[in-house]
Amino acid sequence: MNSFTLTWLFVILGQKVSSAFLVAPKHAPTSTTSTFMATWSDSRAVKEYQEFLNSGKQDMDQSADCPSVIITSPSSSDLANALVAMGTGDDLVLTPDQDLPPFDESYPIYITLPPWEIEAFLSNLKESYVAKAEDFIFFSGGLEFGNIEDVLKEKGFCRDSMTQVLISGMRITPSGKVEDLSINLGPDSYGKTKWAGDCASCGKWAGSIAERLERNAVRCPVLFYREWRRRMWERHTFDAVFHLLGVVRSQPTTVEQVATYYSEDVSEMVWEMSQLLRGWKAITLTYGFEERMFGMAEKNGQEQATTLIDEMYPFIWGNQVMLQSKMFSEYLNYAQSEMGYLPGIQLPEMRDEDFQSKMRQGNLRADGVI
Known part of the structure; x- marks a missing residue:
């Protein structure tokens, strides 16, 4: 030795009797908003x-x-x-x-x-x-x-x-x-x-x-870092899109239900994100990303309720790449104004004045539930 x-x-022997191993219960911090452009x-x-x-x-x-x-x-x-x-x-x-x-x-x-x-x-x-x-x-x-x-x-x-x-x-x-x-x-x-x-x-x-x-x-x-970064952004896109598309529904919605009933919205939004990532982050998502996202949602999302978390806004939904999407911004504003998520957080202004009425009128699921 x-x-x-x-x-x-x-x-380590000294540390085991110190207070460093004693951890307090989790508590949520105050919500903060911090988004900025990062093109590199x-x-x-x-x-x-x-x-x-x-x-x-x-x-x-x-x-x-x-x-x-x-x-x-x-x-x-x-x-x-x-x-x-x-x-x-x-x-x-x-x-x-x-x-x-x-x-x-x-x-x-x-x-x-x-x-x-x-x-x-x-x-x-x-x-x-x-x-x-x-x-x-x-x-x-x-x-x-x-x-x-x-x-x-x-x-x-x-x-x-x-x-x-x-x-x-x-x-x-x-x-x-x-x-x-x-x-x-x-x-x-x-x-x-x-x-x-x-x-x-x-x-x-x-x-x-x-x-x-x-x-x-x-x-x-x-x-390698290049491939890891692609995977990280793919996961970020999954978390941002599936949860956002789920929280705007009138009934509690799981990640798996988003994949099942709102697949067209998911596909449209993630493909738009893939294009934005090319321009903003010089990233091309690896071939098959859509299959992987739906696979994750269908296998692991049956019991995962969709949600938006205030303190995680800057690190998921408030990222500048996500906010460049018109569709994403519209859903985000609707989640705040109509569903009560992200209170007090400054969001991009709605660009489609008819979006709220469209959401109220339809978006029927395959089983007939709005």
């Missing part, structure tokens, strides 16, 4: 891929799971607790106000803070964190973590070497256990399995988090 491991164990290319990701091809390697270098630091929030601790449970018992859990261990060696630092706490955390990094910034691991995806790309870019953390995880491919049960949500869509024309809704990782510690998840039966492919 080397000196680094011994020192780490001493720190993924040229660094292209460079990364070209360097890999030039190296002659057959596989990407992958880091192994190892003792890690997990940064948790008193308002949201589920993911931090799940990561600890999936580990091997040698992780260190801290809150943002606590210093990192004084080790020269690199180790994964999982940032499990909710999206609305990320900007303040990155703006007020303690000195020990600044020195270890390249070891940060950020999470995206789903209604819990959304899309934090704009925040990371503004703070200089949206680099191709930065570790990022699309975590929406798993669910944390009330008992704290994790369940894989990936979906097997069958073989493609080459006989290769088509997957949808799985987790994914990229960056320096991509292999570490992937090993931890897969050891606990959660699928998590390791990707």
Whole structure:
């Protein structure tokens, strides 16, 4: 056992009796609205891929799971607790106000803070964190973590070497256990399995988090940043569109029902989003994205009620790419003015004065329910 491991164990033993493992119940913060334009290319990701091809390697270098630091929030601790449970018992859990261990060696630092706490955390990094910034691991995806790309870019953390995880491919049960949500869509024309809704990782510690998840039966492919970014935006589009199209109905509607009864609206909106992503983010969604979205909705959305969450507005529905869609903006305004969602949040003005009357007159489902 080397000196680094011994020192780490001493720190963990001391930490186990500290208050860092004591997490407070979750509570919702005050709603905030923050949207801004972010038009940029993924040229660094292209460079990364070209360097890999030039190296002659057959596989990407992958880091192994190892003792890690997990940064948790008193308002949201589920993911931090799940990561600890999936580990091997040698992780260190801290809150943002606590210093990192004084080790020269690199180790994964999982940032499990909710999206609305990320900007303040990155703006007020303690000195020990600044020195270890390249070891940060950020999470995206789903209604819990959304899309934090704009925040990371503004703070200089949206680099191709930065570790990022699309975590929406798993669910944390009330008992704290994790369940894989990936979906097997069958073989493609080459006989290769088509997957949808799985987790994914990229960056320096991509292999570490992937090993931890897969050891606990959660699928998590390791990707280049360019491909990971496509998947993240695909998931963002899914969350934004399906939930928005569901909340405007007079009856409670699940994600699966949106796929079943409003498929034409879904298709129209997601294809418009795919075009906007090309212009605004230099992203082309991977072929088959519509099939994957409907597959996720039909398989995992039977019991998931559609909703809009105030504090997640900037990270899902309020993203500037989404707001460029006329159809999306109309539904968003209707959800606020007629259904009572997102109170107090400034939305783009309605561009179609007849939209509200259209919504009241029709949109019959296949079973005759409005």
